[in-house]
Amino acid sequence: MTLAHGSTLLVASHNPGKVREIAALLAPHGVGVRGAAELGLEEPEETGTTFAENAALKARTAAAASGLVALADDSGLSVAALDGAPGIYSARWAGPKKDFSVAMARVERELQERVVQDRSAKFVCALALATPQGDVEIFEGEVHGQLVFPPRGGKGFGYDPIFVAEGLTQTFGEIDPAQKHAISHRARAFEKFARAVFAP
Numbered sequence: 001m002t003l004a005h006g007s008t009l010l011v012a013s014h015n016p017g018k019v020r021e022i023a024a025l026l027a028p029h030g031v032g033v034r035g036a037a038e039l040g041l042e043e044p045e046e047t048g049t050t051f052a053e054n055a056a057l058k059a060r061t062a063a064a065a066s067g068l069v070a071l072a073d074d075s076g077l078s079v080a081a082l083d084g085a086p087g088i089y090s091a092r093w094a095g096p097k098k099d100f101s102v103a104m105a106r107v108e109r110e111l112q113e114r115v116v117q118d119r120s121a122k123f124v125c126a127l128a129l130a131t132p133q134g135d136v137e138i139f140e141g142e143v144h145g146q147l148v149f150p151p152r153g154g155k156g157f158g159y160d161p162i163f164v165a166e167g168l169t170q171t172f173g174e175i176d177p178a179q180k181h182a183i184s185h186r187a188r189a190f191e192k193f194a195r196a197v198f199a200p
Contacts, residue, residue, distance in 0.1 A: 001197055005029070009034075009069055010036065010063070010069065015098075018073055022190075041061075052126040075186060077158075079121045081114060082114070103159065119146045120144070121146065123185040126189065139193040141192065146164050147162050154173060156173045
């Protein structure tokens with residue numbers, strides 16, 4: 001599947017931070033972006049058991065409803081000492097109001113309850129590109145690091161303020177967004193996506 005310069009891609013997300021991040025990654029390739037909320041599309045129930053399954057489900061649903069090629073992202077935080085949680089439930093830990101201060105506090109509380117020193121974690125991203133005909137391609141990326149508490153920084157979104165990537169001393173909530181875009185799990189998945197869909 002290839003995307004032509006000047007084409008429009010539907011980002012199958014109602015998360016404005018995620019839509020902005022994907023739009024920034026696509027801008028150098030001359031591809032415009034529209035968000036699912038902008039088109040009034042409903043969010044499908046995420047019934048998959050992996051990031052890839054949920055991304056594919058969201059992309060297929062959005063592409064079929066809109067008639068546009070759709071890109072969906074399913075991503076989250078996987079904490080080693082919590083057996084990979086919150087994982088695919090990362091957004092749900094933030095509750096119906098999507099308040100990630102609640103989610104970050106829960107991660108800290110559960111780590112304290114387990115009385116473990118291991119703070120290693122990773123962000124995982126699965127990107128799914130779907131056509132209105134139902135064809136899907138998946139691209140995955142990860143970034144490893146450590147958790148810190150209390151949260152630091154007001155940049156980024158989600159769990160960014162408690163995550164310090166390997167090789168850094170600041171959280172994703174503290175660093176410049178351009179620096180995060182260069183090394184994030186989404187950037188790594190996007191590199192694979194770009195190699196596959198943009199002709200050299």
